[in-house]
Amino acid sequence: MEFKFTTENIEKVNKEISKYPTKLPAVMGILYIAQEQNGWISMEVIKEISNILEVTEEEVFGVVTFYTMYHQKPMGKYHIQVCTNVSCMLRGGYEIWNSMKDKIGIGNLGVTEDQKFSLEEVECMGSCGTAPMLAINEDYYENLDKEKALQIIESLK
Amino acid sequence: MPHFILDGKEIQFIQGQTIIEAAAKVGIDIPHFCWHPSLTVSGNCRVCLVEIEKMPKLAIACSTLASDGMVVNTNSVKALSARNAVMEFLLINHPLDCPICDEAGECKLQDYAFDHSVGESRFVENKVHKEKRVSLGTHVMFDGERCISCSRCIRFCDEIAGVNELTFINRGDKVTIDTFPGKELSNPYSLCVTDICPVGALTSKDFRFKSRVWDMSSTKTICSGCSRGCNVEMWVRNNEILRLTPRYNEEVNSYWMCDEGRLNTFKSVNADIRVNGPHIKRDGTLVKAGWDEVFALATSELKSYNKSEIAVLGSAFATCEENFVLAKFAKSVLGIKNIDFAKHEKPNSGDDILIRDDKSPNSFGAELAGIHPLKDGLNFQNIMRAIDEKKIKALYLVEDDLVSLDEDYKKILSKLELFIVHSSNFNSTTELADIVFPAATYAEKNGTWINFQGRIQKLLPAVMTVEMDRSLDGMAMSRLDKFGTEFDRWGKSKKMNARPIWKIITSLANALGTKYKYQTSEEIFDEMSKTIDLFKGLDYQRVGELGVKLNVTTLAKVKV
Ligand code: SF4
Ligand code: SF4
Ligand code: FES
Secondary structure (H helix, E strand, O other): OOOOOOHHHHHHHHHHHHOOOOOHHHHHHHHHHHHHHHOOOOHHHHHHHHHHHOOOHHHHHHHHHHOOOOOOOOOOOEEEEEEOOHHHHHOOHHHHHHHHHHHHOOOOOOEOOOOOEEEEEEOOOOOHHHOOOEEEOOEEEOOOOHHHHHHHHHHOO | OOEEEEOOEEEEOOOOOEHHHHHHHOOOOOOOOOOOOOOOOOOOOOOOEEEEOOOOOOEEOOOOEOOOOOEEEOOOHHHHHHHHHHHHHHHHOOOOOHHHOOOOOOOHHHHHHHHHOOOOOOOOOOOOOOOOOEEOOOOEEEOOOOOOOOOHHHHHHHHHHOOOOOEEEOOHHHOEEEOOOOOOOOOOOOOHHHHHOOOOOEEEOOOOOOOOHHHOEEEEEEOOOOOOOOEEEEEEEOOEEEEEEEOOEOOOOEOOOOHHHHHHOOHHHHOOOEOOOOEEEEOOEEEEOOHHHHHHHHHHHHHOOOHHHEEEEOOOOOOHHHHHHHHHHHHHHOOOOOEEOOOOEOOOOOOOOOOOOEOOOOHHHHHHOOOOOOOOOOOHHHHHHHHHOOOOOEEEEEOOOHHHHOOOHHHHHOOOOEEEEEEOEOOOOHHHOOEEEEEOOHHHOOEEEEOOOOEEEEEOOOOOEOOOOOOOOOOOOOHHHHHOOOOOHHHOOOOEOOEOHHHHHHHHHHHOOOOOOOOOHHHHHHHHHHHOHHHOOOOHHHHOOOOEEOOHHHHHHHOO
């Protein structure tokens, strides 16, 4: 399916490009704008961005696969990211991660059939002081334990 | 000239050269994986770390500029231990499948592991596993586990082939090489990535698992695919050509060659349809005959035609020497004027990298050696017309499949009363011939070709005919050639009963009563250097491995 930025987002894209002396560095910001609009980075998104930036599809593809925050497939309405890196791990990160897997019934990078939840085990999200933590879409939930984490999931509609 | 000290040796350099470049220019090889003299610097493998006096940390030789008075050590304790550490790091996830890896024997990782690492791994965890058989395109296979992420292949596609076909995907220990989904590595030079990949991650589908590299001999010769004349190594085992690889010549092909030349030029030498021994047409089919019988027949047949009824066609695939002897034979023994050769131009098939429109390796040389119509003689087109009109009744053709050029020639050539052909393989042209002399291929003889730049380059024999012996004739020898016996599997090699054109023409001239004394191709070259202005002062020695550029301004005049 062809991908085009909305008029509103085109403006954002141009602003992103104007920040740098060459076009290529804008690729990361623009990918993020695309992900907001499309939910994930499809091959069509990559093609469109490579057209806009006048770089090859291969270059954009390399960036997309390098960074984990770009989704290479459609994710759930609630994308849950659980940190299991050192600080969180020491304070029960794995317990939370495992309970999420059991509760929702999917594994790393899995998506539920109703497209409501998706799950991802992630590296440090910069919230070590309040470990363990998880993030749902853009929001952080900190100082967790297994019960609190489960409660949060229950409350999601 | 500014200079620096490398391991106690004084090295001169040009401002702007890196340490590794300056060292390479004087033949000192600082260990490297990602650096390649023809590609941009990427500096990611770190194996080139050297210690530089007065610098606090080790520096990579591939991106550090040389400066006057610098003192560089590649073998100090610090430099050595850094190199060992890099090797240990690279080997952590390496599969170490050398015993089944095509690269073994010419692998940088293997060589440096031998030179610079401790020999034992401290890594007890599980290795990361990746895809081992990824087809990246028609010709290239990728093994993700062997890749050391040096990015040479990516840079080759970007910078030399001019297409960004490969990229790194993923990161950390999951990083690997790929094309964009749905696309392929398909540039016409794709197999060059297998040459520059420092490990066995990229291999040629055509050559995969064919032979251990040390079991083949390699001969420095020239590609026959087009008038570029890329310098190549020809790899032979059991008297069979198994692969061609490009040989560095900055003036001609740098480090590269095209896939077409690499894959499709040598197979006819190994083919089953080789002409093995002279053939004569009897009752409509070609049958084997003895050399003497065929010489006698050719002589008496040729004598039975008027000079104006005979034409001779040389060949842009034959060597200068062969064309020279043929032209001389046509003019002074047969006494004819209708001499020319067919061009093999494919318009717009070339590019501005290497590939040329002229699909023959020696059209320049053929002309220069005297293959062109004499005054009042007919050129190629007119010879074909005259055959069609039955004015020319006898045609002597060497090493050219005319019917492959144009199907219509079949009808024309079948009007001939006498058709003598030198050919290495049976084809639709030899079908029409009355006499077929078995021609030694370009892989089975000495000689020279002149490329489109006017550069004269030397062919060396890599494959034996029945009249040759690998060791007595000074041909390249592999381990198998040196230590094998005739009872070994590789001792029973196939050899063709074939001769180079000059040798056959020499016998024919003698049979017709003119004494030709040529014993080697080199003697003919020496005669050419005395009679052809542009060749003055040249001999095989001077032509050497990399060829010599002829004086092109004069060449323009020679073009008739
Ligand atoms: S495939 Fe070979 S050339 Fe390409 S990055 Fe890997 S090791 Fe380097
Ligand atoms: S460019 Fe021409 S000479 Fe070079 S490898 Fe290709 S066909 Fe052979
Ligand atoms: S050769 Fe210098 S870093 Fe790879």
